[in-house]
Amino acid sequence: xxxxFVSIQNLLLSSENMxxxxxxxxxxxxxxxxxxxxxxxxxxxxxxxxTSDQLLSIDEAxxxxxxxxxxxxxxxxxxxxxxxxxxxxxxxxxxxxxxxVGCKM
Numbered sequence: 001x002x003x004x005f006v007s008i009q010n011l012l013l014s015s016e017n018m019x020x021x022x023x024x025x026x027x028x029x030x031x032x033x034x035x036x037x038x039x040x041x042x043x044x045x046x047x048x049x050x051t052s053d054q055l056l057s058i059d060e061a062x063x064x065x066x067x068x069x070x071x072x073x074x075x076x077x078x079x080x081x082x083x084x085x086x087x088x089x090x091x092x093x094x095x096x097x098x099x100x101v102g103c104k105m
Contacts, residue, residue: 007030008020008022008026008027008030009030009033053093053094053095054093054094055084055086055091055092055093055094056091056092056093056094056097057089057090057091058072058090058092060092061081061092061097064097065097065100065101072092080100081096081097081100082096
């Protein structure tokens, strides 16, 4: 009896209901493929976001708007100017600040 190798991904794409028996190595390889794909997508999205819009630190945003850091905090809580959390650091999109001010900086 010969066994034909079929990838788990191809099996998942089929429309048939089936019961699978997998070796843990095969499942681990499939999980790694999923993680690598997700990591690639996340890196592409982060790269696209970085090139499409400049991110400003709290100090930069406060200085640009001539407001205090506390004002930025209140504006975020009220939804007036939303912050982004990147690596545990608060950042503001330059495009959001430009919209708020109503002009290109």
